[in-house]
Amino acid sequence: GCNIIVEDLNNNHQTILTGHTEEISTMTLSNNGMILASAQCSISTKKDELQSKIIIWDTKILRQKLYFNQSVHAIQSMAFSKDDRYLITIGNYKKPIVTLWSTKNYSHLLNWQDDFSSYYINCLAWNSTRSNEFCLGGSNSTIRICTINEQTTNDDNISLQVINGKIPLIVNESTQKTCDITACNYLTSSINLVLCATNTGFITCWNSRLCLCVLHWKADLNEITYIATIKNKLLTGSSTGCLKLWNIENLEMNLGQLNTIDSNYGLIIQDEFQLDDGIISGSFDHRFDMGIVGTSCGSLWYICWTTDRSKTRLVVSHTDKIxxxxxxxxxxxxxxxxxxxxxxxxxxxxxxxxxxxxxxxxxxxxxxxxxxxxxxxxxxxxxxxxxxxxxxxxxxxxxxxxxxxxxxxxxxxxxxxxxxxxxxxxxxxxxxxxxxxxxxxxxxxxxxxxxxxxxxxxxxxxxxxxxxxxxxxxxxxxxxxxxxxxxxxxxxxxxxxxxxxxxxxxxxxxxxxxxxxxxxxxx
Known part of the structure; x- marks a missing residue:
């Protein structure tokens, strides 16, 4: 749809935000929770140029602040940097261009696009410690570690350094097909480690300084579509609705070990829930005790991992024409x-x-x-x-x-x-x-x-x-x-x-x- 519905879960009051004229493709919230950015699929202008509209909302008063356009078919994903200074938008597979915006006035800073036209980007994650570094995961077993270089405080003097990495050949050989990276997330316990999930159920751990895969293990039988981390915990969500909570306390201790396909390196599944469809999004508290998960069939689930150990469906809807x-x-x-x-x-x-x-x-x-x-x-x-x-x-x-x-x-x-x-x-x-x-x-x-x-x-x-x-x-x-x-x-x-x-x-x-x-x- 082209409307955003904000619901107060305390009293079920809903506010509908209007402003988009085409279907909304993605949304993201700033780290301080004050700004919501939403993007719609493109429309053709009189000059036959594709324009995807991005709207910036004030979440306190639930009103539109401003909007701007980007020349792509649709925005695949976008995210604010950890200090909320930058907003990154990524075009979908038809034009997978990475665009950096300044949140001071949402002016355009730079564009980056891969040299290979067949490459598309599936996921984006900002480094939780270094606010100028982010990771891109996509097709062809490829990960990219990107660093924003600022020569001066002037936004005009900004460049992007991109380092490429490949998933180890042993992972591709074990599945007999090329892996795509479907989700990525930086570890909060380490400044240099980022976890990436694949469409074949593997989790790969990377040293972002070297752009080198240092560990991998089979975490699910199906495609992993969602991951999130805190200090010693990892959440994985699959395309079939399986949500797993991992204890990864021993992860960094095993980084020097020889990689094998059939080892979990002492990483333990603490708990898991089966939901009604593929998991596509989620948000949890700082201890992972509770959170909300969205699925591809339009449902929202409240998840509690504590002694209550419960899952409650909050919102559900159809995913196609009624x-x-x-x-x-x-x-x-x-x-x-x-x-x-x-x-x-x-x-x-x-x-x-x-x-x-x-x-x-x-x-x-x-x-x-x-x-x-x-x-x-x-x-x-x-x-x-x-x-x-x-x-x-x-x-x-x-x-x-x-x-x-x-x-x-x-x-x-x-x-x-x-x-x-x-x-x-x-x-x-x-x-x-x-x-x-x-x-x-x-x-x-x-x-x-x-x-x-x-x-x-x-x-x-x-x-x-x-x-x-x-x-x-x-x-x-x-x-x-x-x-x-x-x-x-x-x-x-x-x-x-x-x-x-x-x-x-x-x-x-x-x-x-x-x-x-x-x-x-x-x-």
Missing amino acids: TGLVPIEDTHIVTSSHDGTIRIFQLDDRNEILRFNTNGLKVTCLTSWNDSIVPTLKLSYSTSLMKNIKSNIKSIIAGYDDGTLRIFNLLHEQMILKLQPHTCSVTAIHVPLHTTISLSGAEDGSVAISNLVQGQLLRVLNEHLGSASICSIDSKKYFENNSYLWLITSHDRRVSLWKSNQQFDQCLLIDWLTFSASDTTYD
Whole structure:
């Protein structure tokens, strides 16, 4: 999205910061916590130049201070130096240029770009002791230690010294593929040591003065996407959601030992948590007792490593376009998304209490059903979070991009039935009142009538076929003769009017309506 949401966790009050016009690619907070910098993806100007907008926010009053632009496709990452004198921004893989800015007035100081066009940068870390040194990790097993040289106090006389280093060949050979550095962090206990994680699960330890790998060990079976350190502790987070807390007290004692692939050099995993998706960010207190971790599925977790040893999901959201919303009384909502999930949220605390997931498929539409099918496998629902919700809605019916419908029993928290009335993406679903019939429309204009209890396709109506996708279906019941009057609308501005009996085995087309196109044109 193009908005920033700041939430006070004490009272759940939210403030929305607006100012970006394109999707925000990254954000960073100054070390004193007074400044927030956010960057958006690029837009094309009249001169066909790419401009990525960077906004500087005052976190005390939550207002924009200023903004400036950089000529890249998108900002991959950015960070303030430890003394907050500099801000570094890094372009994404299409133009991986490193830019240094002065935080006095956010003026441009210098640019640096690698000589090899195939090299891209994944991560950035500032030295916690020397405020003029930072590390870049990227593709092709390459690390770069960068030093800002200031000849005078004048910002015009600044240069960048870059030293290249390569991950040892033994690490690449053990995985039979080239390693990419995915995360990096300086050790606070040493002025010269920096830890770098790889996409193959290795942690490498480097002497930043020599740009030399002095130690490496296998820390995870999957790609490591997040690392953080304090004096004797290391946090690693993987692409599969595994968060590990390491004791690295013996790290510096083992620097002189011979590197082997199968040794952890006495480095111990103190604890670990499994979260709901890949870990992409985190922030912890100065003792690593507690912190907050973000995942790639949009959730935020509170982590406590102390005697409580707990993980609590604070915030969760969809990661793609939301395609449906069904309210349950005034207490809950059901949402669906192209990310393949159906989620149920409590409105009072915005907490997710239930999720249905179909990996690889997009949920394209959603509706409720006041009836239900008893599952064949009756699981115990004494612990169900849905059993105390007072509502007539007992089931959720979802349409998918592969042409299928799925029925979910809310009380039993299960998928009960899957049927395939369409050959292409479902675009609309409707269940007429007091029936076990679903009316579903598809991208090709077909409308299917299905029996939800028997799981059978009863009939397909082709009157809208080939013209445009179906956008909505609605009906009204006439109680005096148990008949239904219903409408089908499609994106070509046509509406068909139908009459049916209660079983929907008799469907009569009554009339057509066609609306003229609007004179207004939209960009």
